[in-house]
Amino acid sequence: MSLTLFLILCLNGLQYGMLLFLIAAGLTLVFGVMGFINLAHGVQYMVGAYLAFAYTALTGNFLLAVVLSLGTALLFGLLLEYFVFRHLYSRSHLDQVLATFGIIIFLNELAKVIFGPTTLTIAPPEFLSGSIQLTDTLRYPVYRFFTIFAGLAVALLLFVTVSYTRIGMLIRAGATTPEMVAALGVNIKRLFMIVFGVGAMLAGFAGVIAAPIFAIEPGMGDNILIVAFVVIIIGGIGSIGGAFVAALLVGLIDTLGRSLATDVLSFVFNPSFANQIGPALASMMIYLLMAAILVFRPKGLLPAKGVA
Amino acid sequence: MNSLEIRKLNKSFGALHVSRDVSVSIPEGECHALIGPNGAGKSTLIHQISGVLRSDSGQILLDGQDISNLSVSARVQAGLGRTFQITSVLPSFTVLENLAIAAQAKSGSSMRFFGDASRETALNELAQSTLERVGLAKRAHIRAGDMSHGELRLLELGLALVAKPKFLLLDEPMAGLGRAEGMVLVELLAELRASIPMLLVEHDMDAIFQLAQTVSVLVEGGIVAQGTPDEVRASPAARAAYLGGDAE
Amino acid sequence: EDLKIGMVVTLSGPPAALGQQIVDGFQLALDEKDGMLGGRKVTMVIEDDELKPDVALLKATSLVEKDEVDFVVGTVFSNMLQAIFKPVVGSDTFLISPNAGPSTFAGKNCNPYFFVTSYQNNQNAEVSGMIANEEGYESVFAIVPNYQAGRDNVEGFKQTFEGTLSGEVFTPLGHQDFSAELARISTSGADAVFSFMPGGMGVRLVNQFANAGLSDSMKFMSVFTTDETTLPGQKDAAVGFLSAGPWAPDMDNDASKAFVAAFETKYGYVPGSYAMQAYDTASLIDSAVAKTGGDLTDKDAVRAALKEADFTSLRGNFSFNNNHYPVQDFHMLTVVKRDDGQFQTSFVRTVAPAYMDSFHQDCKM
Amino acid sequence: MLIGGVIFALLLAMPFVMPLLGAGYLAGLIIKAMLMAIAALSLELLIGYGGLVSLGHAAFIGVGAYAGAIALESGIENILVLLAITLVVTGVVALITGVLALRTTGIYFLMITLAFGQMIYFTLTSLAAYGGDDGLTLWTLGTFFGSDIVQNDGGLYFVVLGVLFLTWWGVFRISRSRFGRVLRAARDNPARAEVMGYSVNRYRLVAYVVAALIAGVSGLLMMQHAEFVSPAIATWQHSGDLIVVLVLGGLATRNGAILGAFFVVIIEEVLGSFFTEWRLIYGPLLVLMVLFAKGGISDLLVPRQTQGKTP
Amino acid sequence: MTTLVDISGLKAGYGNTKVLFGIDMDITAGQVSTLMGRNGMGKTTTVRCLMGLLKASAGKISINGKDMTGAPPYAVARAGLGLVPEGRRIFPSLSVSENLRATARPVAEGWTEARVYDTFPRLGQRKKNFGFQLSGGEQQMLAIGRALMTNPSLLILDEATEGLAPLIREEIWSMLGMLKRQGLTILLIDKNLDELSRISDRYFLIEKGEIAWKGDAADFASQRSHVEQFLHL
Numbered sequence A: 001m002s003l004t005l006f007l008i009l010c011l012n013g014l015q016y017g018m019l020l021f022l023i024a025a026g027l028t029l030v031f032g033v034m035g036f037i038n039l040a041h042g043v044q045y046m047v048g049a050y051l052a053f054a055y056t057a058l059t060g061n062f063l064l065a066v067v068l069s070l071g072t073a074l075l076f077g078l079l080l081e082y083f084v085f086r087h088l089y090s091r092s093h094l095d096q097v098l099a100t101f102g103i104i105i106f107l108n109e110l111a112k113v114i115f116g117p118t119t120l121t122i123a124p125p126e127f128l129s130g131s132i133q134l135t136d137t138l139r140y141p142v143y144r145f146f147t148i149f150a151g152l153a154v155a156l157l158l159f160v161t162v163s164y165t166r167i168g169m170l171i172r173a174g175a176t177t178p179e180m181v182a183a184l185g186v187n188i189k190r191l192f193m194i195v196f197g198v199g200a201m202l203a204g205f206a207g208v209i210a211a212p213i214f215a216i217e218p219g220m221g222d223n224i225l226i227v228a229f230v231v232i233i234i235g236g237i238g239s240i241g242g243a244f245v246a247a248l249l250v251g252l253i254d255t256l257g258r259s260l261a262t263d264v265l266s267f268v269f270n271p272s273f274a275n276q277i278g279p280a281l282a283s284m285m286i287y288l289l290m291a292a293i294l295v296f297r298p299k300g301l302l303p304a305k306g307v308a
Numbered sequence B: 001m002n003s004l005e006i007r008k009l010n011k012s013f014g015a016l017h018v019s020r021d022v023s024v025s026i027p028e029g030e031c032h033a034l035i036g037p038n039g040a041g042k043s044t045l046i047h048q049i050s051g052v053l054r055s056d057s058g059q060i061l062l063d064g065q066d067i068s069n070l071s072v073s074a075r076v077q078a079g080l081g082r083t084f085q086i087t088s089v090l091p092s093f094t095v096l097e098n099l100a101i102a103a104q105a106k107s108g109s110s111m112r113f114f115g116d117a118s119r120e121t122a123l124n125e126l127a128q129s130t131l132e133r134v135g136l137a138k139r140a141h142i143r144a145g146d147m148s149h150g151e152l153r154l155l156e157l158g159l160a161l162v163a164k165p166k167f168l169l170l171d172e173p174m175a176g177l178g179r180a181e182g183m184v185l186v187e188l189l190a191e192l193r194a195s196i197p198m199l200l201v202e203h204d205m206d207a208i209f210q211l212a213q214t215v216s217v218l219v220e221g222g223i224v225a226q227g228t229p230d231e232v233r234a235s236p237a238a239r240a241a242y243l244g245g246d247a248e
Numbered sequence C: 001e002d003l004k005i006g007m008v009v010t011l012s013g014p015p016a017a018l019g020q021q022i023v024d025g026f027q028l029a030l031d032e033k034d035g036m037l038g039g040r041k042v043t044m045v046i047e048d049d050e051l052k053p054d055v056a057l058l059k060a061t062s063l064v065e066k067d068e069v070d071f072v073v074g075t076v077f078s079n080m081l082q083a084i085f086k087p088v089v090g091s092d093t094f095l096i097s098p099n100a101g102p103s104t105f106a107g108k109n110c111n112p113y114f115f116v117t118s119y120q121n122n123q124n125a126e127v128s129g130m131i132a133n134e135e136g137y138e139s140v141f142a143i144v145p146n147y148q149a150g151r152d153n154v155e156g157f158k159q160t161f162e163g164t165l166s167g168e169v170f171t172p173l174g175h176q177d178f179s180a181e182l183a184r185i186s187t188s189g190a191d192a193v194f195s196f197m198p199g200g201m202g203v204r205l206v207n208q209f210a211n212a213g214l215s216d217s218m219k220f221m222s223v224f225t226t227d228e229t230t231l232p233g234q235k236d237a238a239v240g241f242l243s244a245g246p247w248a249p250d251m252d253n254d255a256s257k258a259f260v261a262a263f264e265t266k267y268g269y270v271p272g273s274y275a276m277q278a279y280d281t282a283s284l285i286d287s288a289v290a291k292t293g294g295d296l297t298d299k300d301a302v303r304a305a306l307k308e309a310d311f312t313s314l315r316g317n318f319s320f321n322n323n324h325y326p327v328q329d330f331h332m333l334t335v336v337k338r339d340d341g342q343f344q345t346s347f348v349r350t351v352a353p354a355y356m357d358s359f360h361q362d363c364k365m
Numbered sequence D: 001m002l003i004g005g006v007i008f009a010l011l012l013a014m015p016f017v018m019p020l021l022g023a024g025y026l027a028g029l030i031i032k033a034m035l036m037a038i039a040a041l042s043l044e045l046l047i048g049y050g051g052l053v054s055l056g057h058a059a060f061i062g063v064g065a066y067a068g069a070i071a072l073e074s075g076i077e078n079i080l081v082l083l084a085i086t087l088v089v090t091g092v093v094a095l096i097t098g099v100l101a102l103r104t105t106g107i108y109f110l111m112i113t114l115a116f117g118q119m120i121y122f123t124l125t126s127l128a129a130y131g132g133d134d135g136l137t138l139w140t141l142g143t144f145f146g147s148d149i150v151q152n153d154g155g156l157y158f159v160v161l162g163v164l165f166l167t168w169w170g171v172f173r174i175s176r177s178r179f180g181r182v183l184r185a186a187r188d189n190p191a192r193a194e195v196m197g198y199s200v201n202r203y204r205l206v207a208y209v210v211a212a213l214i215a216g217v218s219g220l221l222m223m224q225h226a227e228f229v230s231p232a233i234a235t236w237q238h239s240g241d242l243i244v245v246l247v248l249g250g251l252a253t254r255n256g257a258i259l260g261a262f263f264v265v266i267i268e269e270v271l272g273s274f275f276t277e278w279r280l281i282y283g284p285l286l287v288l289m290v291l292f293a294k295g296g297i298s299d300l301l302v303p304r305q306t307q308g309k310t311p
Numbered sequence E: 001m002t003t004l005v006d007i008s009g010l011k012a013g014y015g016n017t018k019v020l021f022g023i024d025m026d027i028t029a030g031q032v033s034t035l036m037g038r039n040g041m042g043k044t045t046t047v048r049c050l051m052g053l054l055k056a057s058a059g060k061i062s063i064n065g066k067d068m069t070g071a072p073p074y075a076v077a078r079a080g081l082g083l084v085p086e087g088r089r090i091f092p093s094l095s096v097s098e099n100l101r102a103t104a105r106p107v108a109e110g111w112t113e114a115r116v117y118d119t120f121p122r123l124g125q126r127k128k129n130f131g132f133q134l135s136g137g138e139q140q141m142l143a144i145g146r147a148l149m150t151n152p153s154l155l156i157l158d159e160a161t162e163g164l165a166p167l168i169r170e171e172i173w174s175m176l177g178m179l180k181r182q183g184l185t186i187l188l189i190d191k192n193l194d195e196l197s198r199i200s201d202r203y204f205l206i207e208k209g210e211i212a213w214k215g216d217a218a219d220f221a222s223q224r225s226h227v228e229q230f231l232h233l
Ligand SMILES: Nc1ncnc2c1ncn2[C@@H]1O[C@H](COP(=O)(O)OP(=O)(O)OP(=O)(O)O)[C@@H](O)[C@H]1O
Pocket: B013, B016, B018, B036, B037, B038, B039, B040, B041, B042, B043, B044, B045, B085, E126, E129, E132, E133, E134, E135, E136, E137, E138, E163
């Protein structure tokens, strides 16, 4: 395998990791702060992608579509929170799982009814389309760089907000002792609503960004939701830093694993056996990673401190 | 023979050395009090003895048996009972069930899959009598989670007693108890003292002077004074660090 | 009494597009014959297998036991076919597959009650190998999803392809990001890519392939990757890409032309081979029921009538082999953009006339 | 108790009225629901009483089914031998994964079980010799010393019903036993249970393995009923379905798992038979059930206070 | 003398259990009021209702003359009530310093982080430690500091000296005396009658969910044995 290929793989892993981070960040906040298991988070990613599709079709302008999609995703998250989720915070995790599962079922079907079952795509905007020459042999698409930078920017913003600002403290405090946060003068319902809305918006943003690279289809959020859960568990629930590290780890390992597992195995085993085992092993890779990490660190890599 | 003997226990959290070479021996029939300022390391020591925290070094002997390397549950099976500083019960079980389950641990295997445990009269009777002892008989069928703070403290003690421990670790049992309840508790402990030796962590000096035959003063992880209550009361080290001037 | 036909296809999730083509194609045939097949009025019971084996099983049992249908038409996917196979043929009901054609039932486990109107799964890939030979590709890179059908397709391709396979990559099902694979492909020095990537995977692969600028330096040939169900998502990215199959919407025969025109008018989209096969399935049932005079009690007679395949296939030549899988011509197809802006596959040339699958010898029937 | 009695009486009477209603299909539907109920009951032991939410439970169904299927393929036909093989294989897999998974709790446990479930699932899909992810059609089935009593044409219905009854009864007994009580105590407050003198993980591991064994048996029966195995039964989505069944039915209630299973199977069947977009109704229905029927179906039938207070 | 908080006819409970059967209390601005009663009589429940943490089934609460019945906790807090809850309830995932700052509402000449550290040097030493790492007593100091940082006009302390070493307890009592002199209104729940009587102006005795006795310092001094009977001393 050439060095170029390896570099591309790393960039891809990075880019996938960033996308995962955008989804996982909202998920880990909502989970960490409200103790709320939101399975519908993946569906919010799908909603983002469909919104981008609809708005690009409507306005013909990608940037405008992004802005509109973000606004709508935020609004959508707030509405969901207001009508459904806030009634579930005090309920058991399993009730939350069931209710959000119902929402997934509904929205996936709705997307199919509205947009049809077939896979849709949107083109990346003109100014982000070409690719950049990195070395003589290595070109990398601008759009993918854009996603990496968008992810990094959001990560930095979130990290600073959560670690150093007052609202960040309140978010962390609300995670363990919401009642006391309220009793000391903070409108916790509104805080939760904001966190939820921002989480939904981040997921939507990930969907918007992913739309031009991947394809848009009903149910597209389901698998990525599981991966996002893997990320927040590896990182430690409620920890933005953990989510970031874990997202990169998962992004890289998954990307490298899928491309290299078979090759690596064929050093050891005969090629046909490697071909048979390799792909299965590659699919298992992130789960192996998670299981291994949990066996040694049952609360994830960088657990949020003091959260029981 | 000493009932509980700890030898040179040490524990650090990072740079913070919380127990420094702590050694205490508590003979049969004795109540030994551990006092010291907030953050001195008293609860940490209790955690070390009960096994919730692993010591960095040192030895713990219960009735001559070295229990330093046993798990929490194995130490309980070996005869160690404890209460938590922050109440810890089974909130969704009734008060009686809480005690029955604690009693069950000491009466034969719990890997029994078919009999109805709630009908085991031996366990229920033991639970009931313990309830009466700690003064919660009237609350037997309340969900533990629905009780007030003070009542929970009593249940907490009951949970330790029902298992018939050979030694009792008490971390601030009086905290949160009203005057009247506190007095009941002191009487109860005074009565128990003869049969169950105990290590008592408490900030309520009246209680300590009523109960303890010997006292250790822990300051910043190390023992600075040890002796009878009167000796300790007179010790300048203890007064400076803990009791304050008007303790007399 | 009505002729009862049960249909088990996938109508949920993204693959619903395939199931829908089958439902529409069959319905079109029915409508053209005023709701009658072989002179008998038809009642359809359409069931969604949800792409879950246990659901498929239950639906199939329901069709044969509750509705007591005369024919079961299904399924889209091979694993669904496996799930419904035994209960349907076990109750002596004819099972006609309008799409899935696994090797499992083509050889020693062939069954008198089972017919396939599409193809044997490996055939398209085998024909792709021939196309690669004819086009003069010396080395080809194969990329398929890591599941049974994916592996079968690579095997099929290898069977006929005479050049070297410069690499084979198995991606997870539902794979999103092909850039790593594409990087590898671009440095492999292969003349062409061979792929089997149904549904959304195909859309992503083709778009990412084109975006990476590989279309200029490398040929793209595939099966079930650039077809009428994926082209609306691929559009210009797929133009000129090659595929293998028994039919394309611009097939030069009257029946086919009429079918495509009627279909597009009625449903507003370009029919793919799924719709064509469903239409042919309806025609097949029509011919068999007519031959038996509408009497379906004599199973042997029905079987003989089906076996004759005495109907006008939209594909042109069509007959059944001893294992009840089709013998038909396979062609090289390419993607074109039509004047009305729609995309479709287009007939280029016939590559394998009257082509038989390679399992029929094992069938003792 | 009453409701349970009614359910089992109905199920027992069913085959005698069924011929009037399209036997095989209805039997298939009920068997599907019963199998789901068995698997859900086994999971109940973990979730309802142990507080351990596993998202990899279906993997044991898969392991059980494949152990049986592979043994069948290699010529073993006696159902009792198949059962033994299934139990041994499932038990070993459960023991290994259980020891590791139980190092974690809560959502971490959920995710690590998901991870093990996925590993098992991917392993099953890579069994090319047994059909890979297309699954495997079984041309022969398990027999009871040569008799077909344990097959669809014979008395499989009653076999499944019998296993369901045993599971239902067993899980209930276990929940009230000494063992079950410790398990519930550990769910309530593991630190306290530990200080009471229980080595919490040992109890949890036993529960985990027992639950897996029952799931394995349900897998074997599934195989016998479908005459087909496929890795699809081992997916996490299937585990998720089981959780849905439990929560809908009412967690840690006597009949919740059975009620939930029948509810889910019937509602899907009924809604699905009306129109293809039935999920537009099913989804919101789930949400409404959670919001307004807090204790699940069990509580709708018998509000929890009167429902034999747990010991 | 203005009434800061007025509670009348307050009834409340948990689920089906009734706990409060009609509490009437008035807290006068600038005074130290004490709520006494045996364990489980409803002291904490009364405080929770006052703070809006528990919904009362009947009765009225007004703060500064404004009806606050059923108001959410944050609104009550912003109306000037600062709570040191039973069982400390500090924020375990925040550092000591963050615990103090997170919900602070600074005012001119009010409480600052530095002033809290002056009052509790022990906290100053453990500034960077997380809440969950603190000893029981340290947590208690933090809970008091945290409430002070909201610069309340009424400070409510529910068993605030529980678990504190005698020296610190002494400090807290003298600090409360000082706060009182500075004009802060205080509501105390404590079992330490001797210490209480040094600073308290009003007494409320709660018995089975009702106010069984109330009186001022003079009443308390003269009727102490009567009160102690209620407390079963
Ligand atoms: N996990 C931990 N990490 C870091 N420091 C800790 C940890 N646990 C306890 N400490 C520190 O160790 C010291 C001793 O704590 P410990 O709880 O033993 O005190 P204590 O003597 O019981 O005090 P109190 O009387 O207030 O309960 C305290 O300063 C505390 O902050």
